[in-house]
Amino acid sequence: MPHFPHADAGRMIRTRRIALGYTSQEALATAAASSTRMVADAERGIPVGSKTKVRLERALLWEHGSIDEMYAGGKPTEQHVEQPAPLVEEPTEDDLTALAEQIRRRLDLIPDVYSDYGPDAARAAVQRLSEEMAALQRRIADASVPKNPHNNSPRHAS
Structure with a gap:
């Protein structure tokens, strides 16, 4: 090897x-x-x-x-980026701001992907971001659903 x-x-x-x-x-x-x-x-x-x-x-x-x-044998230095807490309750404005910043940084890279790797790679990057944003929307919606005090599970409309 x-x-x-x-x-x-x-x-x-x-x-x-x-x-x-x-x-x-x-x-x-x-x-x-x-x-x-x-x-x-x-x-x-x-x-x-x-x-x-x-x-x-x-x-x-x-x-x-x-x-x-x-x-050179050293260690990397982490960026000091505020990471939002896991969505357990309704997301706060700070949670949403931090998530929006992460998405913005990733979107800023799309033109580089297009110029360096072509339209197929750019489409794949946009698709991946779209999937992640949809998953985030589901998490926000799930965290925002009122709980039924009788069984502690989300209330579903009939």
């Missing part, structure tokens, strides 16, 4: 991807406006270009330069 020079950095990238809920390399590639191949290379410890590093850092919520720091 070949030894890659930045295998430790690759493991940190993979661990962070999973921790942030990107269940596949393809999901991270879409979020980062990169290719699945570049994500796979980064996770194996194969050095990636500066554009890919910046995009991965943004999607992984790391400060700029974190991947270079890992290549």
